[in-house]
Amino acid sequence: MIQRIQSIWLLLAAAAAFASFKFPYYSGTNAKGIADYQLNATENFLLIAATGIIGIMALFLVFLYKNRTLQLRLCLLGIILEALLIFLYYREVRTFSTGTLALTSILQTIVIVGFFMAARAINKDEKMVKESDRLR
Numbered sequence: 001m002i003q004r005i006q007s008i009w010l011l012l013a014a015a016a017a018f019a020s021f022k023f024p025y026y027s028g029t030n031a032k033g034i035a036d037y038q039l040n041a042t043e044n045f046l047l048i049a050a051t052g053i054i055g056i057m058a059l060f061l062v063f064l065y066k067n068r069t070l071q072l073r074l075c076l077l078g079i080i081l082e083a084l085l086i087f088l089y090y091r092e093v094r095t096f097s098t099g100t101l102a103l104t105s106i107l108q109t110i111v112i113v114g115f116f117m118a119a120r121a122i123n124k125d126e127k128m129v130k131e132s133d134r135l136r
Contacts, residue, residue, distance in 0.1 A: 004125070005117075005121045006121035006125070007062045007065070009121065013078070013110070013114025013118070014058035016114065017058060018051075019104075020051055020108065021041045023102070024039060024104060025039050025104070026105065027039070028100060031095045043092055047089070050088060054085065054111060057081070058111075058115070061118070068122050068129070071122050072126065075115050075116075076115075079112055079115045079119070082108065082115065
């Protein structure tokens, strides 16, 4: 389970998702005129729910090592959900009058890369198992 490289990628994705609750995605002056306002995953219910689901899904996927096809499909679903989360962040950023992306906005990219690399490793494992079954 933990010896597989996809477990490391999934744990990295989960850590980055949960870290986005604390660290900002965007900093600036929001629509209410509050200067130096930091946008993070605790801004509204949709961001909280999507971030929580993605983080929990990444942790859950570590333990699905016996069902690789389901693990691969859920990895792809995680990538889609993360793209949706980035769209939700973009929608929130548009309400700011001025500001810049925070350095920790890279956490969202780390989540996508983690899911993608885990999916590649899962696919590689699946091919290896099919080849070994074919040789028997």
